[in-house]
Amino acid sequence: MEVQEALERLRGKDHKEVAKRCEVAFLPPKEGAGARYLVNVLDLSYCIHLDRGVAEEVVTEDQADAGLTRLVLKYLIFQCSTEQEKGWIGIDRFAGAAQHHGDFVRRVMRPFLEHFGYNRQLFESASKQIGGTSEKLGGVAFSFRFLPKLFALVQLWPGDERALRKPSANIMFSAHSVKIWDGKDAVSAAEFLVKRLRGTRRPRRRSPVTQP
Numbered sequence: 001m002e003v004q005e006a007l008e009r010l011r012g013k014d015h016k017e018v019a020k021r022c023e024v025a026f027l028p029p030k031e032g033a034g035a036r037y038l039v040n041v042l043d044l045s046y047c048i049h050l051d052r053g054v055a056e057e058v059v060t061e062d063q064a065d066a067g068l069t070r071l072v073l074k075y076l077i078f079q080c081s082t083e084q085e086k087g088w089i090g091i092d093r094f095a096g097a098a099q100h101h102g103d104f105v106r107r108v109m110r111p112f113l114e115h116f117g118y119n120r121q122l123f124e125s126a127s128k129q130i131g132g133t134s135e136k137l138g139g140v141a142f143s144f145r146f147l148p149k150l151f152a153l154v155q156l157w158p159g160d161e162r163a164l165r166k167p168s169a170n171i172m173f174s175a176h177s178v179k180i181w182d183g184k185d186a187v188s189a190a191e192f193l194v195k196r197l198r199g200t201r202r203p204r205r206r207s208p209v210t211q212p
């Protein structure tokens with residue numbers, strides 16, 4: 001499902017029900033502005049414009065790429081009919097993940113390990129800056145509220161140059177996310193998370209109306 005198809009499906013939904021089930025805000029058309037959703041993604045907030053088919057970060061007005069736009073739209077479409085589940089699921093469990101394995105290594109794991117692989121403190125600091133919660137799940141682990149009802153987990157086993165030990169890492173998502181995203185979406189979500197970790201700044205305040 002690509003962006004235009006997802007938009008058409010979302011436009012036909014009961015917007016009040018979507019807002020309630022997905023814990024987002026829906027703003028009806030007003031004063032020349034079309035209908036839109038406000039959705040928290042990690043420590044940022046995005047405005048999803050249903051008329052223009054774009055997603056913009058509310059502070060900078062930077063437009064999200066097609067990958068992020070698609071996975072947020074699919075969250076709004078499918079989360080409203082999918083029950084939240086406990087537990088975690090790896091990228092390899094998503095439909096069609098095998099064909100995106102190379103992208104996952106190149107766009108997600110390699111940049112993550114190059115940046116954090118030998119620096120536990122840097123990973124811990126970056127995780128806290130974007131709202132991560134420390135978890136006791138093996139390695140240095142942090143969970144993140146990626147979307148209001150969909151979480152991500154990142155685990156790092158730091159390397160040691162003196163001991164010639166290479167670093168390793170693991171990225172997982174809420175168990176029910178496999179009913180919302182496919183492998184391409186999961187890679188896009190993991191890539192966005194790693195980019196936020198690598199480019200951490202002071203977190204931006206979320207719009208009060210989008211707080212769960």
